[in-house]
Structure formats: C-alpha cells, structure tokens
Amino acid sequence: MNNKFHTYCKYLLASGLVSTIISCSNTRFLKEGQMLYTGAEVKIANDTISKQEKKDLQSALEDNLRPKPNSTFLGLRPKLYFYNIAKEPKKDKGFNYWLKYKVGEKPVLLGDVDREFNKDIIENYSENKGYFNAKATYDTVSKNKRAKVIYTVRPGARYLIDGVKFQKDSTLVNQEIQNLTGKTLLKNGKPFDLDVIKTERERIDNGLKERGFYYFHPDNIIVQADSTVNKNHKVELNVKLKDNTPDLATQQFSIDNVIVFPNYNIQDVKDGKYSIPMNKDSLSKYAFDDIYVIDPQHKFKPKIFDRALYFKKGDLYNRSNHNLTLNRLISLGVFKFVKNEFVTSDSLHHKFDTYYLLTPRQIQSLRLEALGRTNSANYGGGELNLNWTHRNFFRGAEQFKAAIYGAFDFQMGGPKDANNIFRAGTNVQLSIPRIVAPFRFNSSSAFVPRTNITLGYEFQNRTQYYTLNNFTGSFGYVWKENIRKEHELKVIDITLVSPAKVTKLYDSISANNAAMQRVVQEQLIFGPTYSYTYTNTMLPRKNTFYYKGTLDLAGNITGLVTGANAKKGKEKEIFGIPFSQYAKIENDLRFYHKFTEKTSLATRLIAGIAYPYGNSEYIPFSKQFFSGGSNSIRAFRARTLGPGSFDPRTLPEGGFFDQSGDIKLELNAEYRANLYKFLNVAAFVDAGNIWLINSDKDRPGAAFSKDFLNEIAVGAGVGLRLDFSILILRLDLAMPLRVPYYEKGDRWTFDKINFGDPSWRKDNLILNIAIGYPF
Structure with a gap:
C-alpha cells in the first residue's frame, strides 16, 4: 500500500x-x-x-x-x-x-x-x-x-411585445398572409427578439410558397417596431409588405406543362444555363396526366414518372410538392443528378412549365471485392465477392443485384487437421420502386416505397466436422414515413438448412450434446418478420437516438392449423422436415451525447428474447443470439461467451463451437475523442451475456434465472480508429473485468490483472480488428 x-x-x-x-x-x-x-x-x-x-x-x-x-x-x-x-x-x-x-x-x-x-x-x-x-x-x-x-x-429592462398588427390591403398576397396569422410566432407578452422576427418572416414565406407565390422572398416583409406608444418597456409590432416588393413576387403561379428529360447530360450546361428545348410540339406526349417525356430510346417506362411527380397540369405551385418530387426522383436510385427548372409559359395568366432534367447513373456496374480478416477466435482468412448491379432491370427503375462469393477461415497456429471453415454462395435481389400487392398503398413520403424479393444459397464446410446447404428466400416491403422512421415487413422469410455431410468425428463429439446435434439437423424456418427503425442521428443536435425493434414470427399460423405440439410428441413436418415455431423480439437502443465537436459519448442497450413453442422445443441455431467479438463484448472472443455461467473451458480441446442463447442482454458505453484529423481514440466498457430459456444438462448454468445479474460479463479497453472517409479502420484492445463462469465471489478480475506477465497478456488481452464503429 x-x-x-x-x-x-x-x-x-x-x-x-x-x-x-x-x-x-x-x-x-x-x-x-x-x-x-x-x-x-x-x-x-x-x-x-x-x-x-x-x-x-x-x-x-x-x-x-x-x-x-x-x-x-x-x-x-x-x-x-x-x-x-x-x-x-x-x-x-x-x-x-x-x-x-x-x-x-x-x-x-x-x-x-x-x-x-x-x-x-x-x-x-x-x-x-x-x-x-x-x-x-x-x-x-x-x-x-x-x-x-x-x-x-x-442592459436595462427587456422590452416585451404589446400588440402585433398585420397590415391589411386588397391584394391577393395580403389576403393569403392574413390567412397565416393564426400561427404567428409573435406573441403578446413575449420578449422582443430579432431572431424570432426573422423566423416569422421565413414562416410567412414558407406559407406563401405553399400557396403558389413562387417568387416571394422573406425580405419582401418588414416588421416595424414602435416603442414610443407605451412607455412601460413595451413595443408594438407592425407586419407589412415592403413598398418596393416586386410585382412578380405578389403573383400566384400554377403549373402549365410538366416535361421530363430522363437522359439529360449534365455537360449540356453552357454558361451556367441548361439547354432546354422549348418547342413542346416536337415532344412525344404520353397519356399520364399530360406529362411530356423526352426519351427517344425508350430507356424508361413513363409510368415511373407518374408515380414520382407530384405536379400535374393546372396545379397551384407549392413548395412541398416541389421538394417531394425531387426527393422521390433521387430515391429511385437510377438518377445521378436531378435538376428542376420553371420557365414562364403564360405571363398573363401566371403559368409556368416545369422541366425535370434527369442525368442517369451508370445503369450497370460490376464490382470485385477482396478482403482479408482476422477475428478474436484466433481465426484468419479472406473473402472474394463479385457483385453485379442493374439499376433499371425492367425499364421501371427496378434494381437487380446478383452476387457470388467465396470465403475461408483457418485456425492460425492450429494443428495440421484444424477445424477450418469454407463458405461459398450466391444471392440475388430484385428491388421494385413501388408496393406490389393486391391492395393500393399510398405514400406521401419523400422516399419511394420498395418491394424486395431475395433468393440465396450458401455452401458451408467446416472441415473435419460437417457440411451444410443453406437456402434462403424472402418477399417483403420497405417504406419510410420520413427521414427518421423506416419500416420493413417481410411477408414471408424462408430459411432451409440441409446437412450434406456430417463426419464421424463430429458425431462422436456431439453424441452426448443435444445442442451440437441440433446444429446439423434439417431446419425449415418460415414466417413474417417486421422491423421498425427510428433515428435522428443525422440532425445537428447534442443528444441523438437510434432505435431498431425487430419481431420474428415463425410457423405460427401453420402450427395453429395443424395442432402441432412437440412437447406432447405431435411434431408436424412439411416435405418430411419439421418446421420451426417460435416468437422472437429484439431491441437495439443507442444514445449519443456530444460534449464538443471532437468528443462524444456513445451508449447502446440490446435486449432480446426468443421463445419456442408449438412445433418447437428449441430455437433454431441460426436464429439464436450470440455474444462476444468486435461488435459485442470485445473482451471475449466471438461467440464464446455464455450462455449464463456455462464454462466453455469444459468443451473438447481443439474444438471450436459457437455458444448460442435464447435471451440476450447487453450494454455498451464508449467515450470517443478526435486527436488529429483522421486519428480518433476511444475508451469503452461492455457488459452483458446470453441465456437459455430452458435448462440444458450439457451446459450447466446456461438457463436464465433470478440470479442473472451475477452472470453478467464485463470487459473494458481502449481503441484507435483511423477515419479515412471511405472507411474506418478500428483497432480495439480489451480485457475482461468480470468473468461469469468463474466461481461465485471470484468473478471480478481486478486482483488478477498483471500486464507484466506474458501468459496473462496472452489469455486476457483481446485485439479486435474491424471496419466501422461497433455502434
């Protein structure tokens, strides 16, 4: 001491x-x-x-x-x-x-x-x-x-507002201003504030833009303050149009013709102006609400513009539809640049033509990705991906993506016949920019709703142990209410796992372990999934949030109709394969607090539970929760933590078996600071674990109980983050502070820390190398 x-x-x-x-x-x-x-x-x-x-x-x-x-x-x-x-x-x-x-x-x-x-x-x-x-x-x-x-x-006494007058006259623009006075920001009894006055002028301008006054500007409004009427530190405000307001700003405009150039070349800009054909008689017109489309090569179906454009002939101009149309055209994902021009076509009746000048992105792209990696389970390896994307597959801005990949992971420094892993597969996705359904789905969001169809296959070979075939498929929808709220509903999400080969070695190892046997059993999982995401992290605020909630329901209707009950021996099959029945919910909540421009605190809470019933006594291995690794509790190697107080050291030596659970609870906190440009540092603490719903005789201590708080693992560490804009390379060095499978009363490890001992460093310091932030 x-x-x-x-x-x-x-x-x-x-x-x-x-x-x-x-x-x-x-x-x-x-x-x-x-x-x-x-x-x-x-x-x-x-x-x-x-x-x-x-x-x-x-x-x-x-x-x-x-x-x-x-x-x-x-x-x-x-x-x-x-x-x-x-x-x-x-x-x-x-x-x-x-x-x-x-x-x-x-x-x-x-x-x-x-x-x-x-x-x-x-x-x-x-x-x-x-x-x-x-x-x-x-x-x-x-x-x-x-x-x-x-x-x-x-400063003396602060002057308060005592009366607000919106000066009246007979003009159309003034009548519209009078209609906006009900939501004025200038309130009696509130302090005089120039910033509030400026915001009020912008509010009026926004309101007039919604009513057709395209050329109006906040500077056309003047707010006069008179402090001489009342000597008791009060001020009267008079809101009026400036006398020199341009006549054009007082006119209400409507839409005449809507003209789309879906193959516009940005290089056609000359002297800062766009080259726009003005002779509409030479344009090819199609029958959707008098919209002209200039597409001689017929690269795009006209229907996609009818869904995206919110201006129709005869509509009164409004800023909301103006911005909404631009955002929806961009969110189609097929146009690189979107430009909008308004050209007066009838000055007497205050009409203008609306031009949309759209520059397409590269329609097709082929990308080859190669990467090497290591993970905290002493595995190293690499992956090769070949991706093909077509952004206008059926000429309706449908995005078709196809990929083939191969990956391998090997135990570094392991025995000659180590349990290495090889994966190869392919997947395709068709994303349609509308809701394909027997019902009509109307969305006024700035984001185009999408229907997604996916198919995939993966061959997985864990040498010395087993070979699996994994088939996946889904059909569902993605739509955003606004920039903060997103919904994803997969009406059907199917997974089929079929073992191709199981070695005698694996059979002998798993003979007395039911959990390991379930890994190589045939699995059929189908049902709907739904997720909801809310985030305001893109806003310039000191405190921001991110939340994602996911609900996964498998085999529920089928199990109810067939009367399946695995516990009573009434397990039902489809094509000779028992189907899974369970309900799973997962919540991911994150909170970010910015201290300064260069320092911040990031926290995350994950809570999830998967409950098997009906046709299943256990959750399928691929749908369970896992803990540990570079994006979880970093002081423990990937998928080696838990469940509960189960001791992984009791597993067969040389084997590598993922530990899974039905319940997950995890809390992370990370202090982040910028040292110099691309160099960032962090200090973090992670805590949590996974548990099983039911007891497992092969994994004592794995079940969730009222003593779960005593089975929480804790780790801490420091990290470097190299932010190169296009990617963030992350290096986190962590060590365990609390190990749940140690004896009770001896789970905290502060008294065991010994940085000078090479053996301690080898067993306790875990280096995580990853891309991007953990949360």
Whole structure:
C-alpha cells in the first residue's frame, strides 16, 4: 500500500511539474510588450432580470466575442506549446511544418483583440434581444504576460411585445398572409427578439410558397417596431409588405406543362444555363396526366414518372410538392443528378412549365471485392465477392443485384487437421420502386416505397466436422414515413438448412450434446418478420437516438392449423422436415451525447428474447443470439461467451463451437475523442451475456434465472480508429473485468490483472480488428 501511495505521489508531482513547465514556457516566447490573450468574461449589471435571463444573455454574448483564445486541455495549452517549440520551416512541408502549423496553434495576443468592436457586438446583440438601452464598457486585466478582457453590460429592462398588427390591403398576397396569422410566432407578452422576427418572416414565406407565390422572398416583409406608444418597456409590432416588393413576387403561379428529360447530360450546361428545348410540339406526349417525356430510346417506362411527380397540369405551385418530387426522383436510385427548372409559359395568366432534367447513373456496374480478416477466435482468412448491379432491370427503375462469393477461415497456429471453415454462395435481389400487392398503398413520403424479393444459397464446410446447404428466400416491403422512421415487413422469410455431410468425428463429439446435434439437423424456418427503425442521428443536435425493434414470427399460423405440439410428441413436418415455431423480439437502443465537436459519448442497450413453442422445443441455431467479438463484448472472443455461467473451458480441446442463447442482454458505453484529423481514440466498457430459456444438462448454468445479474460479463479497453472517409479502420484492445463462469465471489478480475506477465497478456488481452464503429 505504501509503495502504491509513493508511486501515486510521484506521478502527481511529475504531472504538476510538466504542467508548470508547459504553462510558463508558452509566455517566454513572447516578444517585448506582447501579452497572451486568455479570453473574455462578460458581466451583467442588472437586478431587474431573472438569473436564467442573465445566464442566457451572458453565454450568448461570450459566444459572439472574437477572437477566441488558444485552445486548452486540462488547463494547459499544448497546441500553443508545439507551435512555440517548432522551428520556422523553410518549406510548406516536412516535420517542422506539420508540428508548427498542423499540430500547433499560433498564439492569440491581446493586440489581436478589437475591444471596441466587441463592445459594439455586445450592445447590438443585446438590443436585438430586446434590451434597447444596453450599454457596455470593458476593462483589461493583465498579469505575468497574460491578459483577459472583462466586459460589463448594463442592459436595462427587456422590452416585451404589446400588440402585433398585420397590415391589411386588397391584394391577393395580403389576403393569403392574413390567412397565416393564426400561427404567428409573435406573441403578446413575449420578449422582443430579432431572431424570432426573422423566423416569422421565413414562416410567412414558407406559407406563401405553399400557396403558389413562387417568387416571394422573406425580405419582401418588414416588421416595424414602435416603442414610443407605451412607455412601460413595451413595443408594438407592425407586419407589412415592403413598398418596393416586386410585382412578380405578389403573383400566384400554377403549373402549365410538366416535361421530363430522363437522359439529360449534365455537360449540356453552357454558361451556367441548361439547354432546354422549348418547342413542346416536337415532344412525344404520353397519356399520364399530360406529362411530356423526352426519351427517344425508350430507356424508361413513363409510368415511373407518374408515380414520382407530384405536379400535374393546372396545379397551384407549392413548395412541398416541389421538394417531394425531387426527393422521390433521387430515391429511385437510377438518377445521378436531378435538376428542376420553371420557365414562364403564360405571363398573363401566371403559368409556368416545369422541366425535370434527369442525368442517369451508370445503369450497370460490376464490382470485385477482396478482403482479408482476422477475428478474436484466433481465426484468419479472406473473402472474394463479385457483385453485379442493374439499376433499371425492367425499364421501371427496378434494381437487380446478383452476387457470388467465396470465403475461408483457418485456425492460425492450429494443428495440421484444424477445424477450418469454407463458405461459398450466391444471392440475388430484385428491388421494385413501388408496393406490389393486391391492395393500393399510398405514400406521401419523400422516399419511394420498395418491394424486395431475395433468393440465396450458401455452401458451408467446416472441415473435419460437417457440411451444410443453406437456402434462403424472402418477399417483403420497405417504406419510410420520413427521414427518421423506416419500416420493413417481410411477408414471408424462408430459411432451409440441409446437412450434406456430417463426419464421424463430429458425431462422436456431439453424441452426448443435444445442442451440437441440433446444429446439423434439417431446419425449415418460415414466417413474417417486421422491423421498425427510428433515428435522428443525422440532425445537428447534442443528444441523438437510434432505435431498431425487430419481431420474428415463425410457423405460427401453420402450427395453429395443424395442432402441432412437440412437447406432447405431435411434431408436424412439411416435405418430411419439421418446421420451426417460435416468437422472437429484439431491441437495439443507442444514445449519443456530444460534449464538443471532437468528443462524444456513445451508449447502446440490446435486449432480446426468443421463445419456442408449438412445433418447437428449441430455437433454431441460426436464429439464436450470440455474444462476444468486435461488435459485442470485445473482451471475449466471438461467440464464446455464455450462455449464463456455462464454462466453455469444459468443451473438447481443439474444438471450436459457437455458444448460442435464447435471451440476450447487453450494454455498451464508449467515450470517443478526435486527436488529429483522421486519428480518433476511444475508451469503452461492455457488459452483458446470453441465456437459455430452458435448462440444458450439457451446459450447466446456461438457463436464465433470478440470479442473472451475477452472470453478467464485463470487459473494458481502449481503441484507435483511423477515419479515412471511405472507411474506418478500428483497432480495439480489451480485457475482461468480470468473468461469469468463474466461481461465485471470484468473478471480478481486478486482483488478477498483471500486464507484466506474458501468459496473462496472452489469455486476457483481446485485439479486435474491424471496419466501422461497433455502434
């Protein structure tokens, strides 16, 4: 204990010494008369406004002050230190240039601060927030070649809105403005706020754009403020059209003709303008709502544009349909560029033609992918994929994808007859940009709903053990309500697993293990699956969420109709194969909190359960849950953790058997920080396990019980992430902190950690190499 205390004191003393050296050394580089600027502070001198108003005003004012001082880390300025110690480079490259101008940061001096300019910013911002009589002063405090500026603001009382008038006249545009006043953002009793006024002008503009006023602009509206009517710090607002508003902005436009160029070449743009044929008499017209399509080679069926275009002849222009059409054309996936032009066709009656200039993507593509990999189960290998994509398979923007692949994994450093794995297969998918069903499906979403049909086959050979044939097929739909909400319904999802060969070695190993025997049994799984995804992670917010819930129902109706009951010996078959019957639900919830632009916290909770009944006593192996590995609990090798407190060390030596379960609970937390451009670091903690619904005599401790919290595994570690934009290479080094199959009372491993012991490092440090973030 004394040794640890002395060591701690040494580290503390050393870190304090380093902090002092770096802190002092930054000022010794300053020239005579120079002072390092350490920042600004704003003080609010007002007793009439609330503490919250003071806090908000102070924070906003400090954010607006310029320049910002040199960045700090734990009270130090390491970037400034690197700038100071690096020699001035002779060229714009090399180590000195990188250290001084890429890693380092130029000193911000007091002489760089325009205090009068900042004073004006403070007064103007305060007035824009309703403090009309705000006055500011400043003072400079300096010591030891460091200086800070203190600004004192006397904002006075804040003016409140006392009456909002929308000036009336007889014009059509004014009548429409009057119809929008019910949802005004300008409310009596609310503080005067210039930002709210700007937002109100944009709200009115958006409303008018929905009513045909294509050429209107928020700047056409003026909001006059009068503070002289009421002397009790109140202000009256008058909203009106500017006198110099262009006549075109006050006119309501409708759609005349809709013209589509589905083979437009972006290179036809000359002098910033598109070359558009204006002679509609020469255009080939088709019979869908008077839409013209210029497609001499008939590459596209006209029907796809009828589904995607929301403007029809005679419609009043509105921005929603404008944006909706563009988004749906893009989401078809067959066009690389989508451009929209409006050209006046009848100025007297305020009509214009709508042109859609669509540049197709490459219709067909062939891609060959080769990759090597290792995993945390001491396996290495590679994979080869050949993918062919056709983006307009039946001339209706149908996407057809076909792939063939081969992969192998071998035990690194294993015995000569190691249990290696070989996989080869093919899969095809046809994605149709509409709902193919006997009922009509209407969607006003910006995303085109799709019908997906998939077929696949995989040959899997685990040498020395068994060979399996896997057949898959599905038919279903994918549709998005909006950018945040997505639904996927597979009306039928079929999996057929058929063993081709099982070796005598595997038979002997699995003779007394029912779970291993089920791996090579024939399996027929069919039924609907549904998943719902909600995410707002694409929004620029400090806190964002991701949720995906999946429901998998297999053999339910068939089991009910046939009266299947495996527990009572009434197991039913289809084509001589027992079908699976179960209900499975899985939830994946993620929360992201951004501390700064370069630091964040990511957390994830996974909770799932699969319950067999009717024609099944067990969940099929391929549909069970697994734990461990690079995207799960990283301190344990892939698929080796659990179930429950089962000890995998009791398995036959040299064998590799995936551990599976019917219940899964997992929690992950990861702190992420950017060090330099593409280099990111992370510190993480993972916890969780899997369990079985029913007891298994071959795997004692595997069943879920009220003691499940004592069977939670915990791991922690650190990681490097190399973000190269096109891919993220991730290296995570983890170690177990709690092992559920150790004896009770001895499952925490803090007292066993010994980084100096090679044997301990080999058994406990797990390196995960992966592509992308774990969650």
